Amino acid sequence: MPNGPVLALRGISKRFGAVQALTDIDLEVHAGEVVALVGDNGAGKSTLVKTIAGVGPADEGVIEWQGKSVQVTRPHDAQGLGIATVYQDLALCDNIDVVGNLFLGREILRAGVLDEVEMERRSRELLQTLSIRIPSVRIPIASLSGGQRQTVAIARSMLGEPKLVILDEPTAALGVEQTAQVLDLVERLRDRGLAVILISHNMADVKAVADRVAVLRLGRNNGIFDVKTTSQEEIISAITGATDNAVTRRKARSGEVAK
Amino acid sequence: MTTNVDKSNGGASNGGNKASGPADVNPVAKDAVTVVDPRLLVRQEGFRGYLTEFGRKMRSGDLGAVPVIVGIAIIWAVFQWKDSAFLSPKNLSDLSILLGGTGMISVGIVFVLLLGEIDLSVGSLSGLAAATLAVLNVNHGVPEGIAVLAALASGALLGALHGFFFAKIGVPAFVVTLAGLLAWNGLMLQVLGTTGTISIADDSFVRDLTAHYFSQLIAAYGVAALATAGFFLAQFLDSRRRKAVGVPSRPLSEILVRTGVLAVITFTAAWRLNEYKGLPLALVIFVAVLVILDFVVRRTAYGRKVIALGGSVEAARRAGINVVAIRISVYSLAGLMAAFGGIMIASRIGSASQQAGTGNLLMEAIAAAVIGGTSLFGGRGSVWSALLGMLVIGSISSGMNLLGVANSVQYMITGGVLLAAVVIDSVSRRTQRSAGRG
Numbered sequence: 001m002p003n004g005p006v007l008a009l010r011g012i013s014k015r016f017g018a019v020q021a022l023t024d025i026d027l028e029v030h031a032g033e034v035v036a037l038v039g040d041n042g043a044g045k046s047t048l049v050k051t052i053a054g055v056g057p058a059d060e061g062v063i064e065w066q067g068k069s070v071q072v073t074r075p076h077d078a079q080g081l082g083i084a085t086v087y088q089d090l091a092l093c094d095n096i097d098v099v100g101n102l103f104l105g106r107e108i109l110r111a112g113v114l115d116e117v118e119m120e121r122r123s124r125e126l127l128q129t130l131s132i133r134i135p136s137v138r139i140p141i142a143s144l145s146g147g148q149r150q151t152v153a154i155a156r157s158m159l160g161e162p163k164l165v166i167l168d169e170p171t172a173a174l175g176v177e178q179t180a181q182v183l184d185l186v187e188r189l190r191d192r193g194l195a196v197i198l199i200s201h202n203m204a205d206v207k208a209v210a211d212r213v214a215v216l217r218l219g220r221n222n223g224i225f226d227v228k229t230t231s232q233e234e235i236i237s238a239i240t241g242a243t244d245n246a247v248t249r250r251k252a253r254s255g256e257v258a259k
Numbered sequence: 260m261t262t263n264v265d266k267s268n269g270g271a272s273n274g275g276n277k278a279s280g281p282a283d284v285n286p287v288a289k290d291a292v293t294v295v296d297p298r299l300l301v302r303q304e305g306f307r308g309y310l311t312e313f314g315r316k317m318r319s320g321d322l323g324a325v326p327v328i329v330g331i332a333i334i335w336a337v338f339q340w341k342d343s344a345f346l347s348p349k350n351l352s353d354l355s356i357l358l359g360g361t362g363m364i365s366v367g368i369v370f371v372l373l374l375g376e377i378d379l380s381v382g383s384l385s386g387l388a389a390a391t392l393a394v395l396n397v398n399h400g401v402p403e404g405i406a407v408l409a410a411l412a413s414g415a416l417l418g419a420l421h422g423f424f425f426a427k428i429g430v431p432a433f434v435v436t437l438a439g440l441l442a443w444n445g446l447m448l449q450v451l452g453t454t455g456t457i458s459i460a461d462d463s464f465v466r467d468l469t470a471h472y473f474s475q476l477i478a479a480y481g482v483a484a485l486a487t488a489g490f491f492l493a494q495f496l497d498s499r500r501r502k503a504v505g506v507p508s509r510p511l512s513e514i515l516v517r518t519g520v521l522a523v524i525t526f527t528a529a530w531r532l533n534e535y536k537g538l539p540l541a542l543v544i545f546v547a548v549l550v551i552l553d554f555v556v557r558r559t560a561y562g563r564k565v566i567a568l569g570g571s572v573e574a575a576r577r578a579g580i581n582v583v584a585i586r587i588s589v590y591s592l593a594g595l596m597a598a599f600g601g602i603m604i605a606s607r608i609g610s611a612s613q614q615a616g617t618g619n620l621l622m623e624a625i626a627a628a629v630i631g632g633t634s635l636f637g638g639r640g641s642v643w644s645a646l647l648g649m650l651v652i653g654s655i656s657s658g659m660n661l662l663g664v665a666n667s668v669q670y671m672i673t674g675g676v677l678l679a680a681v682v683i684d685s686v687s688r689r690t691q692r693s694a695g696r697g
Contacts, residue, residue, distance in 0.1 A: 093570030095638035096563075104567055105578030107560045114558050117497070120506045138507075163464040 012061035039216035082156035145180020338658035348534035360604035367596030375637020380439030383468015385601025386616020393611035422587030479529035569638030
């Protein structure tokens, strides 16, 4: 990467009462790069994402945004920086059409009145640039398939023109065809120069679209791997802890070594 | 649309997927079409497309106002056949005035139902508002205008109070408003004191609300013409603007048909009303309120937020919508409309009494909203359902009165109609879900 990372986490720690959920986590994401965040249940993936998204601020550690240290204590802060988070439960309103959902909470007004025409035009434009195909922008979300809903949710996060998109298990509940649609979309986000953090359980997805894989285990870094040069078995053993040895510890410490 | 294709293909979704292949190879066939999945039914241009779209909506359970309009047609036909006085100008004119009181309350209920909640207190609030108005004006000599504003304010404030307990404290709306039902009825009795019934002077402004008619022929026809022209212009300009920026627009033929239907309805109504005393002020007020609030629901960010809350509270919260504020405001609006309705009813009856706001007023207001097609499950409905539902309920009671049917039978029949409406709502909801439109 020519430039520095868009987002860099340095020594992030987070406690919930007696539980040390995150210990000294480091993570870097560059523009035009998809970093997969993987780990077993309870490894701290969601907690880490929440510290970035401002939902659950970290106790210790530094978040650097484009090289500068920033405070992210509220979701609003994250949005202001240009971090968009698409959560697993999609947060779309079933009864409202696609346009209404895309612009929910940031409606375009014209003389105090909803400007449906402009919103529809911008929706079509947005969906077109992302090559998202849905039957019509004027049908309720309820009529869409799971994959289409996920793509709409991701498209919606794009409206704020973010620099970093965090996708929490975007393919978890999807079929083969729909997963392919979402993965295509993730690649398109990368091609547009965005940084993407992809949380996934699915190794096939990770291998398909991610550039690097950051493994969390028990709230600690357990290796950052280059997808092209690492086998699936190595990643899985890092997740399960089967390779909890000196080599992976060294990799975790040096972070970018795998690159 | 999606699933209709899947259904008609009978699970041939594989074939459908293959069909999307060519589009992948050649995605730039037409600017506008790239967004659209080629598997899906695209609405045809022109009037034919409108008809097929309509049929498709019907089959997938998106019934809208169709059942209630059919219902009104049947009810009117039956009563007219039984008693030719039913569709007489006098009866229709009286009916149009009757609608306003309970109809106003029902409009507030529509908003609450859009949230997916319920408000049981509106009956009591309407009675309290009538009592406040009468006591202030008649007993204490407060000017009418101020008394009316005070009555409306009492409704809005107490409604906001319900909203506060529901939205901020988290008490179920059913319980909060049930408490309100009892408490405000008690307060009304307290306000009325020993007087019991307070009559409102016949020459007062409040009486005029339901007693005044615009008797010039031009008034009713003028309003009809204005409404028709305004509707056409709005649709036409919208369509032109859509065409200009290249998003799908209604064809002119469809706009003309819609305008034509509206013209027939409004001019027929104007003609019948002019046969009697002219255009009733009460109807003008009611329809004006409907038009304004319909605009609020469909065309403002506020209305969009209300509907979003009815769809998914969590999604609305994440979209940055202030859930508490919206909920309180909706309950306040319901209280305001209840007070307005209470004033209209007091105006029609000519007094505020201890019976005001009790009996089946509350049930009629809720029933009207539901019969008119607003879903009890939240997020779907229209302000106009208050008018349509009231037309059904009002027509039944008016027709039965003409035929001399006892109250007992009227209640049973209205109950049956309400059940039918809820059944249609539930079934259409299920059909919509199975058709992927839930």
